[in-house]
Amino acid sequence: MTTDILARPFSGAEGPGRAALAIAALCSVAGQITGQPSLTWLGLVALGGFVLCDWLRVRGSGRTVMALAVLLALATAALLPEARPVILAAATQGLGFTALLVALATLRPAMQRSRLLAQAAAWLIGRPRGQRYASVTYGGHGLALIFNVGVLQLIGDILAAARLDFRQHPTARHLLMGTMRGSAAIALWSPLAMGFAVVTSSFAALNPLAYIALGLTLALVLLGAGCLLPRHDRSETLDLPGDGSARAMALLLLGALALLASTSALYLLAGLSFLTATTIVVPLFALAWIRIEPGPEGERASPAMLATRLSDLRNEMFIFAGSTVIGALAALVFTLYGPQSIIAVDSPLMPVAVLLCIWGLSVASTPPSIPVILIAQLMATSPLAQDHALSLAMALSAGWSLGMMVSPVSATLLLSARIAEEPARRIAWEWNRGYTAIAVPLTAAALALTYLLE
Template identity: 25%
Template sequence: MSAKPPPKWLNSSLTLLLVALSTCVLISKTYDAPTASAAARGLFVTLCLFGLRYGSIREWLLAAVAATLALILTMSNPGSADLNAAADLAAFFAAFIVLLTVLKVAAERSRSILAVGRFLTSQPPGRRFYATALGGHVLGVFLNFGAVSLMAPLIQKGAIITGTKPDPDLERRQLSALLRGFSWILLWAPTTLSQAVLLTLFTDVNMSQIFGMGLATAFLMMLLGRMYDRYEWRNAPRRTAAKQAPIPPWRAIGIVGCVCFGLITSTVLLQLSAGYSTALALMFVAPAITIFWFGLQTPKVSEICQHLWKLGPLLAANAAGLTRSAMALGLSGFIGRALAEVLPIEEISNHIDLSALPGWVFLACLPLLITLGGQVAISPIMLVVFLGQVIQTLPVLPAEPTHIVFALSAGWAISMLASPNATATLLIAATSGIAPTTLTWRWNLRYAVLCYAVFVGIFVVLAW
């Protein structure tokens, strides 16, 4: 079953549903309003019913599993709060991805983003890996998966040396660099779904430690990626004609840097002033940054209002994609939470004694489970939500909550590199025409295994 482009009336309906759902979620989280929570749950169900008409096989399967679990919860415990809790989580994840993804609408029309992307993918050989990896990483902070969709076609164009086809070796090295740089934003960036999910599940964590450990490890892994790239291509012939470095587009770099800095700074200020969580603060800040950025993309002040008026039709044009993302992530979250309620987790955990298990062994098992699940198309968000619920029922945690969040983030990131079903991999495959199994199993699986070994060493140090 393939996704079809929806008609205009459905685009408009989906856009209104997405806006209404996001608004209700924000109200319910800000004022703890039961009516808004109930409305958000109803709107999410309505969104799924409308969106399934043009959904892919993935959305249909997720909806079928979610409906089955909802029926089991209703029949086993009528009137239970568990079903509402799972639906609340689904609505929250759906609203989060919608409000964060709208940044892509502004970014896709930004000449600054395009200029920076071209600059990063046109570097000479000595700088190319770092430029692509760091560029994908930084742009991914506020473009999320839009960063790989933007940079992958630019990489292929830049890899054309003679003729009309990209050089296969150059194409492979740069696309691998993009994947090896982008994946690690999941370790620390507050704009990613991984951090929103984990900080929703685990509230008793040290945010500064998460940020510091994640950012430091991300740069370590990118450095490791460059070292492995040099080792992997150590026997490759050197090109005689070195490519000249392009002139940096300083104005474009400054604009992109200001947007990124403004997004993160505004989020932190809102957290400190209003006491919001990172995810909730981002859900308020991202639309405001989007409107501001989109409005300023015209040089004439008199045309700003006219330009902003185009934002509505653009959102409607992207409504189908936003709906599929919201459905997939929301339903995955629902399944993970509902599955933890359906299975006798507490009874099982009472018979599990992890007191004798070293903390580093427990932490090392988490990324392994997530990565292995990705090989059979089990969504990381589904596994992370399920594992989070299971871990919280354990009588004694074998590791600190902060370290558990870090380990789950690591598993999610490694899954991006090693799983052909990961979202970033599928997006690169769609834009480049390269099979997902080639991008992951053939090009990056050994690097992912190497990264996992490094993480095991980090877990040993953390549990010392």
Template identity: 25%
Template sequence: MTANTSEKPTSLAEKISTTALVCVVTSVLIQATSSLKDAVWVASVGLVIYWGLEARRTGNIGKIILATACALTVAAISTLPQPLTVISHALAESSFVIGLFISLGLLREAADSSPLIQACGESIVKQPPRRRYLALTFGSHAIAIILNFGVMPLLGVMINKGNTLVAADNDPDLKAARQKSMMMAIFRGFALMTAWSPLSIVFAIAQSILLEVPWWQLMGLQFVITMVLILFGALLDTRHRPQSEALDQPETGTSSPLMWLALLIGAIVCVSILIAELLGARMVIGAMLTIPLSAWGWLIVQESHKGIDAPIAASKRLATRVSKSFPGSRNEVALIGGSMYTGIVGASMLPSDLVGDFLSSVGIPPVVLAIGMAWAMMILAQIGISQIITLAFFAGSIQVLAEMGLNPLVTVSGLMTAWALSICTTPVGAGVNIVSRLSDVPVQTIIREWNSMYVLGGALIVGVWMVLISFML
């Protein structure tokens, strides 16, 4: 989440926005874990209120998405026989995704001020040159599970401090090559986290499409292809590594902080799984219940020097940060929630049998069609069409391909991995723009020169992967 941590007093609009998002999260959880199914209406109203209050201060892309959502709503009311059913369903799904996004983001509120995260970042950056790319990629990968986009500023600033002209023997070309290598390592590590992590938005949306598929089966497949793509990135880095790799501090890193971080992430995931199993709910519901308590507990540890007052101090810190970060998440809420809403409403306006008739009539093997869908998602992301919108439009196609004999896991695995890869090259993505700012290079340089070979190669790997698992499943 994008947090606004300034000390100016919270305005009335910000207080209402914060309350609205709290209502979204709590209502989604109530709806998912109880028989009070009407709670989804409270979540939907809360989301609409938030959009209305924060639309004026939302970025241009968010405004375009919200405007498109409004236009589609009017079109749906004018053309669909039961528009309220479609609109309410779209709002319910959007509320769920935003509830998950906000819940997961609470962990960052504690992680931002944690000495453990700072120590992990320093340990990763100080690894020896020959294993630095993999150390940065895996380290960024692990920290991103908790910090999400926040991992890139954290490690990026440390990279900039260590990658000086003096450390590069006054060779500006060597300094630039190291900057590219290390920035791409943390960027790709973050992006590929979204391909498999059960705590990611991508995983939650994919599982909501495949309710009948066990989460562990999907996660297992995604973990394998993620490791393949990480190693592919390391191979490309080795081919383009500068000949001179001696830094002023080559081996001062320690793995101890990373071990503690791994234990923390593992504990959160295990508790999430346990709660989900006890409730008979999806794994993401377990995460939504676990993470707010984990964030609060993490802050209690940070405030432990205050003794018995630590829980109170932690509660105050969390409340203060939430009152700033919730309104500050307006761009993400508009992009994620608005894209989900737009995709569902837009897809509902297409003839129900149009996609099925087309896919059935083209005479192309279903796995090839699925690969084409994955590649289409990557191409559309390059012109600013959100992956959520694409996935919502393709949701019906997954069932059609299943009826043609293709295991749904093949299609969903390809789409999830394509989503992760497209993060590296979409010009409107937050990740690309963060790396551009940290590296002081144009966005187009990152897309065309730094990542084009990786994403194109990754797209081919995804195609081969989908063919392989189509025979295995």
């Protein structure tokens, strides 16, 4: 069965859904490059086909968001004709988000077979006592540029293999927390993060390069502050496996930089949006990876392997595509009938309020992606989006990043809870309490200062 999937990824029960996703992603990119509306329409039809094929395979949260989006779009289009172009634009934007998720899914088969990645993670965790936290924090942050939350699973697997009990070994807790904080902070600036796609698509006045620079600076400051927190692992006499490879770590970091440079080059030289550029570059990177790095038995993987996991992120695809339409309609209704003064307050407290709103909803068991998309659509209609795009966009990304560490339904916290075999809320509010207590005020101050300087 596994061999059949590798050879024919578009066959079997999930094959039609994967095929529809591949068509949707290709049409999205081709439509953005050529400007042909027919390609975009074909992509939307393919996206609809994917929704029908995979409806029963998606979790309840994804189905709820998608069903609500479809019902609202149909009702609004019938009752409010001026909403139809808004619905089409939002659906097109949702198609672009789906295409990016499809591109990111091509990395999963490459990650699964990579010995380099396992060796790099082992090297991070095998540093001398007292250096391990900083190693997994910053090293995990660098690897998360490509692998996102996958780095957390790798570190968790190594800790499990070492048979560490998270209740008895503070080192295990701190290493898991350091990795979680490092991977979550990538949402502040990485072009491969969905938050980056959302804010750069919503704020036309945003300079993506300035956004990357500010987000990276803020991430390094927050992670550095985390390294200064009191930790029991500094004095613990616990040895961990040291069979990792510094060369593997260096090669993967160079690959991450090459990926970032290629995406930036397409943005600067070809005039493509970062969303489209990333969607193009990531599958090419994954293809080069599986062709260059041999498998466990020295074999070279077939390009068809990259299509075997295309629908793995189906729940996220439903949520992003549906939330984009819901957010656009909410912004339209607010623009027509709502009090505009609420989102037009010219104050450095505005980005702080956005941050705290997303963070607070995350605490209340909301996936941070949903309020980020909704607020991004709403703030994009505000006059502040022209003069203060950077601080508002950074507030959205920071809310997403910090929200992932407190929302008990976020993928980051759920994965951490599964690795540690502890309740998600305990990890958020006992293990992670000190970091949150410094990260939220520091971020709020940085946002207010950025607003004043714009």
